[in-house]
Amino acid sequence: MAFADLKKQSKLGSLTEKLVKEVEKMNSSGSSSDERVWKLDCDKSGNGYAVIRFLPAPDGEDLPFVKIYSHAFQGPGGWLIDNCLTSINQKCPVCEHNSGLWNNGTDAGKEVARKQKRKLTYVSNIYVVKDPANPENEGKVFLFKYGKKIFDKITEAMQPEFEDESPIDPFDFWQGANFKLKAKNVAGYRNYDSSEFASQGALLNDDDALEAIWKKQYSLADFMSPNEFKTYEELKKRLSSVLGSKNTRIDEEVEEEDNYRGSTKELDDDLRSELNNLKPTRPAPVEEDDDDALSYFARLAED
Ligand SMILES: [Zn+2]
Numbered sequence: 384m385a386f387a388d389l390k391k392q393s394k395l396g397s398l399t400e401k402l403v404k405e406v407e408k409m410n411s412s413g414s415s416s417d418e419r420v421w422k423l424d425c426d427k428s429g430n431g432y433a434v435i436r437f438l439p440a441p442d443g444e445d446l447p448f449v450k451i452y453s454h455a456f457q458g459p460g461g462w463l464i465d466n467c468l469t470s471i472n473q474k475c476p477v478c479e480h481n482s483g484l485w486n487n488g489t490d491a492g493k494e495v496a497r498k499q500k501r502k503l504t505y506v507s508n509i510y511v512v513k514d515p516a517n518p519e520n521e522g523k524v525f526l527f528k529y530g531k532k533i534f535d536k537i538t539e540a541m542q543p544e545f546e547d548e549s550p551i552d553p554f555d556f557w558q559g560a561n562f563k564l565k566a567k568n569v570a571g572y573r574n575y576d577s578s579e580f581a582s583q584g585a586l587l588n589d590d591d592a593l594e595a596i597w598k599k600q601y602s603l604a605d606f607m608s609p610n611e612f613k614t615y616e617e618l619k620k621r622l623s624s625v626l627g628s629k630n631t632r633i634d635e636e637v638e639e640e641d642n643y644r645g646s647t648k649e650l651d652d653d654l655r656s657e658l659n660n661l662k663p664t665r666p667a668p669v670e671e672d673d674d675d676a677l678s679y680f681a682r683l684a685e686d
Contacts, residue, residue, distance in 0.1 A: 421526065438510055447507055447603075451505075466611055466612050471612060562581070
């Protein structure tokens with residue numbers, strides 16, 4: 384861009400406008416600004432509908448889904464939002480702390496343990512067949528994060544309860560079935576009970592197209608890579624900071640900033656008092672199931 388054009392834009396305020404738009408985009412996609420991840424858009428009343436197809440295991444991987452536990456709760460020292468180490472069969476300091484609370488013999492202990500418990504998320508590759516709210520997603524491959532309710536529907540399809548139903552592999556390109564994802568609002572929570580598999584059949588009658596889809600799939604194994612997890616020690620440190628008092632935490636963070644910034648003391652004092660005067664954030668959610676926890680954080684990020 385020519386310097387003169389930069390100046391012209393300055394007059395028109397279009398750069399600011401652009402920046403505002405970018406910031407809005409970042410805020411609205413929030414913690415899941417990950418463009419690989421598809422989400423069901425619901426209307427104001429909480430209803431949403433889409434048709435998706437669960438895809439086979441990506442090339443070189445064994446499973447068409449991964450199962451991740453995570454913790455997400457607020458303590459006096461802020462939010463703890465981290466993957467749980469039990470996802471990769473390791474000891475988790477947060478879970479250990481929770482079982483202590485659970486077993487301390489008080490109702491209060493149980494309640495806190497419940498609030499801080501690990502939450503389950505599955506991740507699969509999907510092909511979006513129909514997305515009325517965002518038609519531009521149709522025909523594309525995404526990652527999809529879902530909870531136990533939807534996973535149970537998959538399990539039921541693989542192991543039907545009644546004799547007259549034949550088992551299907553929902554992840555199969557040819558013998559699988561599309562999934563009609565239906566969300567509604569039940570007592571303030573997003574509910575997927577009405578979702579169901581359509582009848583069995585090939586996703587597309589074109590193996591070349593299917594192969595192209597398969598090659599576009601994202602690695603699921605990457606979600607289980609050690610980089611996705613704090614170490615036991617790191618998580619333990621984060622836990623005590625979150626459970627500690629707010630003022631202590633903020634002073635610590637400001638001190639950490641001092642170490643590499645080396646800026647004026649005056650600024651830090653201002654920052655410290657500003658941070659210490661922050662109003663507490665909203666109370667932690669009551670979570671009924673994993674999907675709801677996810678949508679809670681999505682909402683939180685959108686605010
Ligand atoms: Zn844990």
